Amino acid sequence: MATEFKLPEVGENIEKATVIRVLVNEGDTVKKEQTLVEIETDKATIEVPSTVTGKVAKIKVKEGESVPVGATLMTIAEEGEAGESRPARAEKATKEEPPVSRKQEARRAEEQRDTAAAEEAPEEDSRERKAAPRREARVEQLTPAARKAPPAPGQTVPASPSVRRLAREIGVDISEVEGTGPGGRISEDDVKAHARRQAGGAPRPARAAARPAVSLSADLPDFSRWGEIEAEPLNNIRRVISERLSLSWQTIPHVHHHDKADITELEELRRRRNAAIDDPARKLTVTAVLLKVLGKLLRRHPKFNASLDAANNQLILKHYCHIGVAADTERGLLVPVVRDVDRKSISELVADLHALAGRAREGKLSPEEMSGGTFTVSNLGGIGGVGFTPIINLPEVAILGVSRAAYEQVFDREGNGRVRLLLPVCLGYDHRVIDGAEAARFVREMCELLTSPFDMLFEI
Ligand code: CAO
Numbered sequence: 001m002a003t004e005f006k007l008p009e010v011g012e013n014i015e016k017a018t019v020i021r022v023l024v025n026e027g028d029t030v031k032k033e034q035t036l037v038e039i040e041t042d043k044a045t046i047e048v049p050s051t052v053t054g055k056v057a058k059i060k061v062k063e064g065e066s067v068p069v070g071a072t073l074m075t076i077a078e079e080g081e082a083g084e085s086r087p088a089r090a091e092k093a094t095k096e097e098p099p100v101s102r103k104q105e106a107r108r109a110e111e112q113r114d115t116a117a118a119e120e121a122p123e124e125d126s127r128e129r130k131a132a133p134r135r136e137a138r139v140e141q142l143t144p145a146a147r148k149a150p151p152a153p154g155q156t157v158p159a160s161p162s163v164r165r166l167a168r169e170i171g172v173d174i175s176e177v178e179g180t181g182p183g184g185r186i187s188e189d190d191v192k193a194h195a196r197r198q199a200g201g202a203p204r205p206a207r208a209a210a211r212p213a214v215s216l217s218a219d220l221p222d223f224s225r226w227g228e229i230e231a232e233p234l235n236n237i238r239r240v241i242s243e244r245l246s247l248s249w250q251t252i253p254h255v256h257h258h259d260k261a262d263i264t265e266l267e268e269l270r271r272r273r274n275a276a277i278d279d280p281a282r283k284l285t286v287t288a289v290l291l292k293v294l295g296k297l298l299r300r301h302p303k304f305n306a307s308l309d310a311a312n313n314q315l316i317l318k319h320y321c322h323i324g325v326a327a328d329t330e331r332g333l334l335v336p337v338v339r340d341v342d343r344k345s346i347s348e349l350v351a352d353l354h355a356l357a358g359r360a361r362e363g364k365l366s367p368e369e370m371s372g373g374t375f376t377v378s379n380l381g382g383i384g385g386v387g388f389t390p391i392i393n394l395p396e397v398a399i400l401g402v403s404r405a406a407y408e409q410v411f412d413r414e415g416n417g418r419v420r421l422l423l424p425v426c427l428g429y430d431h432r433v434i435d436g437a438e439a440a441r442f443v444r445e446m447c448e449l450l451t452s453p454f455d456m457l458f459e460i
Helices: 084-096 098-121 123-141 146-147 160-170 188-200 236-251 262-275 284-300 347-363 436-451 453-459
Strands: 003-006 015-021 035-040 044-047 055-061 066-068 070-078 254-262 306-309 314-317 321-326 328-330 333-334 377-380 400-401 406-411 417-430
Touching: 015 070, 035 070, 160 188, 188 236, 236 333, 254 436, 262 284, 262 417, 262 436, 262 453, 284 321, 284 347, 284 377, 284 400, 284 436, 284 453, 321 347, 328 347, 417 436, 436 453
Parallel strands: 321 377, 377 400
Antiparallel strands: 003 070, 015 035, 015 066, 035 044, 055 070, 254 417, 306 314, 328 333, 400 417, 406 417
16 A cells, blocks of 8 residues: 655645645656655645655646645655555554644634633624634525625634634724525635625625625737737736735725935945955845835834734734745745844844845745745845836835935935935835824934934944
8 A cells, every 4th residue: 555645734724735746757766855746825836745755656736736735645665564464554544644634733723822812802702702612503594695794793704714813914803794505615815805895885785795806807809809918817926916915905905105315425335345256145235224224113103013903903013024025926926924024133034034135036936935024025126117106015015116326416404416326115004003293203204314324333
């Protein structure tokens, strides 16, 4: 009997992946830790290594196929297996848990955490909490008519912990969401559709729940009437970007605050320093300097390093400072997260940013490397442009967009003009959390730090 090589758990809330490449053929001998397949999830491309040494017996998936976590990708006849008895294998199986059972365990742990969280939660959640133990039974019992109605007091809301978390993050009361799954189960799409309706106040479209968040095809004309066309399917990353950005734009009241930082001196110092460095991994970049300055500012202005928990009427202030950096890659926008920005030296930030941006471009980022951000920076200055208004990366409350620095004439009060290098910055912020004056102060302080590199030494 051969070992089943299964798609392991590849990240929180990731339930399926697309097989990009199968790197072995049937009959090949493979070693433990050798990469057998490359998969693409919603967030990254991941290499999946073999858990055993042996010979590939049967490949069960095709490139391009979407497979759920726990599905068998191939079977491998383990080395020395002929002499191994069934009970011996059974014993081994209990020692080396397959990915599926780890997933089940993770789910169980998440359910337990969720129940614990519900127990700590204030009154609003009590309806769900009381009925939690009967959750699955209730799902079976709901009739189609009951599915349409909001749950009565004492009834549970059928939704997974991750769906509940999403609802909490974006301020949706889950008890008001209409579930379209079996037994009225609420999916992420249901929560997002509800949030969009809430934000727009629009009447409920008849097919909204069944339609994927990014598809407008039902409303599109037949473009081929006017010439040749080609339909290119969205990859997972593009689809997730579309959904997250639409949701953020539709649910967060964005305000954008613009300013310009005089970086003439900073740029001179940066150029002078970089001239003496050959290794690109050590060159001081504009983005690394921004990270350093933001680490300081986010500590000084904790509201900008927070998430709004609208459902529970509270702001979650984070005592850590992890900044996501938008990276332009062939697969689309990816946002690796630089950890503990406020506690790192500029050299450490340079090295971290270089490594993460490189891994993003090679499609090697793990989901973990893209999670837990508290604020985001998007620097398009290397490409060009005089300004843009970035969309907040949910569930964060602010994002900094940076455009290309350009030389401009700046006049003092006496009317004397000087040519200075000005960096256009734009802070996008959630106006439910941050007031305009606070945003203006945050941006001005940032510009002042960037303007005076010498002062920065003392400030940071
Ligand atoms: N103004 C002027 N020049 C800038 C600049 C700015 N704001 N930012 C970078 N540059 C320059 C750099 O100095 C560098 O020039 P030199 O080689 O002469 O020093 C050149 O542009 C290329 O820099 P870079 O883009 O590699 O700079 P970085 O390391 O600071 O940035 C990263 C790293 C990952 C942020 C960047 O490579 C990137 O991917 N940017 C795109 C982000 C994006 O797609 N945002 C949109 C998100 S919404 O769709």
